[in-house]
Amino acid sequence: ELKVEQNPLFLSMQEGKNYTIYCNYSTTSDRLYWYRQDPGKSLESLFVLLSNGAVKQEGRLMASLDTKARLSTLHITAAVHDLSATYFCAVRSGYALNFGKGTSLLVTP
Amino acid sequence: GAVVSQHPSWVICKSGTSVKIECRSLDFQATTMFWYRQFPKQSLMLMATSNEGSKATYEQGVEKDKFLINHASLTLSTLTVTSAHPEDSSFYICSARDLANNEQFFGPGTRLTVL
Numbered sequence: 001e002l003k004v005e006q007n008p009l010f011l012s013m014q015e016g017k018n019y020t021i022y023c024n025y026s027t028t029s030d031r032l033y034w035y036r037q038d039p040g041k042s043l044e045s046l047f048v049l050l051s052n053g054a055v056k057q058e059g060r061l062m063a064s065l066d067t068k069a070r071l072s073t074l075h076i077t078a079a080v081h082d083l084s085a086t087y088f089c090a091v092r093s094g095y096a097l098n099f100g101k102g103t104s105l106l107v108t109p
Numbered sequence: 110g111a112v113v114s115q116h117p118s119w120v121i122c123k124s125g126t127s128v129k130i131e132c133r134s135l136d137f138q139a140t141t142m143f144w145y146r147q148f149p150k151q152s153l154m155l156m157a158t159s160n161e162g163s164k165a166t167y168e169q170g171v172e173k174d175k176f177l178i179n180h181a182s183l184t185l186s187t188l189t190v191t192s193a194h195p196e197d198s199s200f201y202i203c204s205a206r207d208l209a210n211n212e213q214f215f216g217p218g219t220r221l222t223v224l
Contacts, residue, residue, distance in 0.1 A: 042202050042218040043153075088152065095141055095206055097213060099152045 002027050002093045006100035021074040021103045023089035031092040032072045036085045079107045111137045113205050115216035130188045130219045132203030139205035142186040147200040159186040193223040
């Protein structure tokens with residue numbers, strides 16, 4: 001059974017600071033996803049990582065994938081309040097996605 | 110980009126009634142759609158995989174007689190919550206797999222409240 005673990009589950013950080021969210025998974029997979037969810041909303045796709053060493057960046061967010069370590073990171077640079085949301089990583093198993101528990105991020109002034 | 114819609118976006122019903130939720134892929138064909146459930150402050154849990162023209166595959170612990178899934182066309186899957194009870198209150202999110210690129214796209218979700 002594929003397990004996906006995220007940490008931390010809760011993160012409160014000041015504006016302007018940097019931080020990293022980690023996502024570990026238990027078995028090999030060909031794709032890893034990062035999503036953002038705002039309260040009461042569905043998922044917004046952030047990144048799809050396909051291969052070992054893949055790195056993608058969009059604005060203040062950068063995601064990377066190490067398939068050998070079965071680890072992905074989502075790095076936040078110089079956080080701003082608008083980044084406050086819940087972030088999920090998900091790993092594909094067959095066609096379905098297995099989600100981590102999510103990281104609830106709060107960026108404070 | 111690929112768009113998935115859900116209808117209704119929210120529904121309130123009385124305990125014991127049935128509720129149908131539709132999931133449509135608007136600009137692509139999807140032989141496979143997925144139904145997820147999300148309780149407050151929790152992650153998404155896969156309930157079932159819906160396959161066009163065949164029976165759905167349910168995850169362990171999900172009652173197939175309670176959550177009826179129909180995938181009658183390449184663009185539409187429906188989830189019917191039968192004899193709903195307050196514990197079925199949740200956020201139901203569908204996703205559809207685009208045949209062209211093998212990627213999943215998520216719908217906006219349906220908030221179900223059972224009184």
